[in-house]
Amino acid sequence: MLTQPDSRGRFGAYGGRFVPETLIPALDQLEEAFAAAWQDPSFINEFQGLLKNYVGRPTPITFAPRISEQTGLHVTIKREDLNHTGAHKINNALGQCLLAKRMGKKRIIAETGAGQHGVATATICALLGLECEVYMGVDDCARQQLNVFRMRLLGAKVNEVTSGTRTLKDALNEAMRDWVATVNTTHYVIGTAAGPHPYPYMVREFQKVIGEEARAQYLEEYKSLPEYGIACVGGGSNAIGFFAGFVGDPSVKLFGVEAGGLGIESGSHAAPLTAGEPGVLHGSFSYLMQDAEGQIMGTHSVSAGLDYPGVGAEHSHLKDTGRVEYFAVTDDEALTAFKEVARLEGIIPAFESAHAFAPLWMKDRFPKGALVLVNLSGRGDKDMETAARLFKL
Amino acid sequence: MPSSQASIQDRFSKLRGLGEKALVLFVTAGDPPLAELPAILGALEEGGADLIEIGIPFSDPIADGPTIQASSQRALDRGVNMEGVLSAVKAASVSIPIVAMGYLNPILRMGVREAAQRFASASISGTIVSDLTPEEGADWIKASRDQMLDTIFLAAPTSTDARLDLVCKDSTGFVYAVSRTGVTGTGSAVPSDVLSLVTRIKERTQLPVCVGFGISKPEHVRMVCGAADGAVIGSWLVQWLAANWQGGAGRAALIEQIRELKAATR
Numbered sequence: 001m002l003t004q005p006d007s008r009g010r011f012g013a014y015g016g017r018f019v020p021e022t023l024i025p026a027l028d029q030l031e032e033a034f035a036a037a038w039q040d041p042s043f044i045n046e047f048q049g050l051l052k053n054y055v056g057r058p059t060p061i062t063f064a065p066r067i068s069e070q071t072g073l074h075v076t077i078k079r080e081d082l083n084h085t086g087a088h089k090i091n092n093a094l095g096q097c098l099l100a101k102r103m104g105k106k107r108i109i110a111e112t113g114a115g116q117h118g119v120a121t122a123t124i125c126a127l128l129g130l131e132c133e134v135y136m137g138v139d140d141c142a143r144q145q146l147n148v149f150r151m152r153l154l155g156a157k158v159n160e161v162t163s164g165t166r167t168l169k170d171a172l173n174e175a176m177r178d179w180v181a182t183v184n185t186t187h188y189v190i191g192t193a194a195g196p197h198p199y200p201y202m203v204r205e206f207q208k209v210i211g212e213e214a215r216a217q218y219l220e221e222y223k224s225l226p227e228y229g230i231a232c233v234g235g236g237s238n239a240i241g242f243f244a245g246f247v248g249d250p251s252v253k254l255f256g257v258e259a260g261g262l263g264i265e266s267g268s269h270a271a272p273l274t275a276g277e278p279g280v281l282h283g284s285f286s287y288l289m290q291d292a293e294g295q296i297m298g299t300h301s302v303s304a305g306l307d308y309p310g311v312g313a314e315h316s317h318l319k320d321t322g323r324v325e326y327f328a329v330t331d332d333e334a335l336t337a338f339k340e341v342a343r344l345e346g347i348i349p350a351f352e353s354a355h356a357f358a359p360l361w362m363k364d365r366f367p368k369g370a371l372v373l374v375n376l377s378g379r380g381d382k383d384m385e386t387a388a389r390l391f392k393l
Numbered sequence: 394m395p396s397s398q399a400s401i402q403d404r405f406s407k408l409r410g411l412g413e414k415a416l417v418l419f420v421t422a423g424d425p426p427l428a429e430l431p432a433i434l435g436a437l438e439e440g441g442a443d444l445i446e447i448g449i450p451f452s453d454p455i456a457d458g459p460t461i462q463a464s465s466q467r468a469l470d471r472g473v474n475m476e477g478v479l480s481a482v483k484a485a486s487v488s489i490p491i492v493a494m495g496y497l498n499p500i501l502r503m504g505v506r507e508a509a510q511r512f513a514s515a516s517i518s519g520t521i522v523s524d525l526t527p528e529e530g531a532d533w534i535k536a537s538r539d540q541m542l543d544t545i546f547l548a549a550p551t552s553t554d555a556r557l558d559l560v561c562k563d564s565t566g567f568v569y570a571v572s573r574t575g576v577t578g579t580g581s582a583v584p585s586d587v588l589s590l591v592t593r594i595k596e597r598t599q600l601p602v603c604v605g606f607g608i609s610k611p612e613h614v615r616m617v618c619g620a621a622d623g624a625v626i627g628s629w630l631v632q633w634l635a636a637n638w639q640g641g642a643g644r645a646a647l648i649e650q651i652r653e654l655k656a657a658t659r
Contacts, residue, residue, distance in 0.1 A: 008528065018497055018524045020456040022549040022574055024556060163462060169453065176455040181575035183551060280498045280524065281453060293474050294502025295452040 001248050002208075003317065009197020010285075012320060015313035017196040019176075019283045026183045031198040033103050038205060043102065050094055051209065054127065055084045057091075059210075061217045061373070066344035071360045072368050076226065077347070078214040078375045080238065085120045087350065087378030088210055088238045089191055093120035095206035097128055100187035107131045107186040111175040113140055113168030113234070114305035114352060115147025116378055117191030122156035132156040135175040137167040140304045147382050165298050168234075168308045172282050192235025193312030196283030200313045204240045210375065211245020218373060226373035228366060230255045232355040233273065233326065234306035236315045238377035247323055255365075256315060257355045259301035260328030270299035271328040272311050273319050281310040287319070302331040302386070303351035305378075329358040335390065337361065338380065348380035398518045399490040401543050401566035404443055405601045405622060414658040415443040415623030416614070417603050418651070419494065421461065421631055422447050422478040423468025425638045430478075431485035433634065436644050438487045440651025443623065443658075445487070446521065448631075449478055449495030456523040458578030460628040464635060475499060479515040490518040492545065492566070497525050500533065509536035519543030519566045527563040534563055543567075550574050550590055561598035568594050570621065572606045578628045580607040583616055591620040611657035618658050626654060 009015045009031075017027060037043040051057040059082045064075040080088040093110075100108060108130045112118030118134040125132035134151055138160045141148050151158050164170035172190075179188040193203045218226055229246050231239035233256040246252040261269035269275065272287040281288045281296055289297040289309035301307040318324040329337075338354035340361070341347055349357065353376045359365045366372060380387070387393060408415055418437050422430060430447075437445055450465035450473055457465070482491060493512055500508045500522065512520065519542055525533060527546055537544045543566030548557055551574055561568060572587040573580070587604055594602050604617040605625030614624040633650065637643040 016529055020523055021526055021547045022551050024526055025551045025553055173453055173455050177576045279501055294499035
């Protein structure tokens with residue numbers, strides 16, 4: 001069974017609302033509007049209709065014959081890379097923008113790390129005729145420049161964030177500050193499963209289509225469930241949507257793969273569930289990377305989308321209950337997987353998604369012949385400039 | 394010990410007797426450097442401050458505009474930590490109440506009981522936690538009551554009547570009315586609808602109400618003190634100190650500025 005947050009927006013001990021007073025009425029309004037929409041057949045029909053005819057769902061599952069042969073496993077891939085705009089992010093962006101429209105809010109803001117959520121939001125805003133501004137760390141703008149161009153072409157304004165770490169964390173800070181000032185007219189489309197209630201719950205509900213589809217497709221194809229499900233975890237939106245399909249199946253072991261950067265022992269990573277402790281960041285109580293003083297630590301990952309010190313509240317709960325096992329893989333392990341997936345299967349994953357593949361090559365992670373389903377959250381076109389530099393392509 | 398905490402309530406009673414309103418000033422602990430803090434607090438008191446908010450720097454201040462963000466970052470870059478801040482506050486010999494203002498995570502990290510105890514023993518009279526609302530505040534409120542620390546919650550122009558009820562119920566010392574829908578920082582004018590927020594708060598509580606965010610000039614102070622019991626000045630002072638304190642060389646000029654602001658509360 002999927003966990004429902006309690007009346008304070010908590011999954012177990014995690015979640016809640018830790019934001020300035022100014023935003024609380026808007027969160028109350030959002031919670032109410034989402035609850036009503038999510039029971040309204042006309043809203044659900046519109047959402048599902050656009051997922052089918054605009055986003056291109058359902059995305060297929062694809063057997064990976066050559067990875068399977070090389071690893072001695074039976075590996076199947078859930079293809080979120082085949083969504084319009086190239087990642088799972090559009091599922092949530094579509095849901096939230098439809099909701100914003102229903103609430104009469106005509107201006108949309110979003111944060112983005114890798115740019116995939118920014119592109120997805122800019123895309124849906126173009127479709128629905130909404131004004132769109134995206135906050136993106138200036139360092140991320142440099143390493144994901146193609147996505148900056150895409151957002152601008154789609155009519156969004158991209159605000160480069162120069163404060164703090166100049167990556168996803170500070171993009172979120174800036175978006176939050178914008179929202180504090182514009183909350184009466186603006187909806188903030190948070191792209192990850194983090195943030196104050198109702199975001200972690202709402203984002204999961206909009207993303208759970210990934211897991212529900214994958215489960216049904218797998219059953220139809222193989223007449224059984226997979227033994228393992230794997231997804232990468234930054235803030236955790238693709239993973240929470242994917243896991244949602246399987247948490248009620250005790251036979252399916254679930255792995256959440258965090259960004260180990262240069263290695264957990266180096267301190268340069270983005271793995272709060274693996275090496276962090278609970279605290280409050282961006283409106284929610286959850287695991288995060290913090291120092292002894294409770295200051296939020298800088299992170300490192302080759303993948304901009306995972307380069308974040310916090311994580312969605314429900315993941316913290318799933319960690320503590322033991323339902324999902326979380327661990328980290330390093331930049332190098334992810335980059336090796338990135339190349340292997342491309343060469344063996346003709347699929348170029350995003351750097352983020354490559355983290356979910358890396359465990360396939362690790363000794364002792366899986367018994368021989370295990371049935372493994374990997375969530376490929378997005379495609380790697382955006383990472384080609386970095387890949388070209390790293391691999392001298 | 395808690396007995397050395399100056400009473401916020403007594404301060405407001407005294408002001409009422411004098412027919413004055415409160416001048417509340419915000420400074421970031423550690424910007425200028427922490428060693429200067431006792432001298433700065435002394436100068437603010439001499440200039441006429443009635444209450445001082447000490448900003449505890451945090452890496453991710455989502456309720457703050459560019460001025461306080463940059464100031465917090467400078468303080469953190471200088472290695473400011475909670476222990477240092479509390480020692481510096483303790484070392485300042487001012488008689489006006491001092492309130493700590495910051496974000497929740499450093500308090501959680503220390504543990505709410507431990508944090509309340511340490512604030513109180515540094516002679517801090519109350520706290521304002523920008524990302525804590527009454528709904529999530531039970532543990533902090535309890536720890537604070539045990540240490541005679543006031544809990545000052547924020548009321549915003551967007552707050553519904555039901556939320557103002559909550560804010561008033563859980564606040565002690567005073568209620569902080571946010572002048573505008575936005576983050577901290579100076580602006581050219583204070584929105585006049587803050588006065589209706591002050592009225593809505595006063596319908597619910599006997600507590601004093603202080604207005605902050607975007608207040609930087611004597612005319613702003615005069616305007617909000619028409620309805621409220623005090624005015625809070627933050628970003629303007631933070632900026633002034635960063636530019637002009639100069640290791641204490643700016644002391645006389647600072648006192649002069651504060652006197653002008655204080656005059657607007659009379």
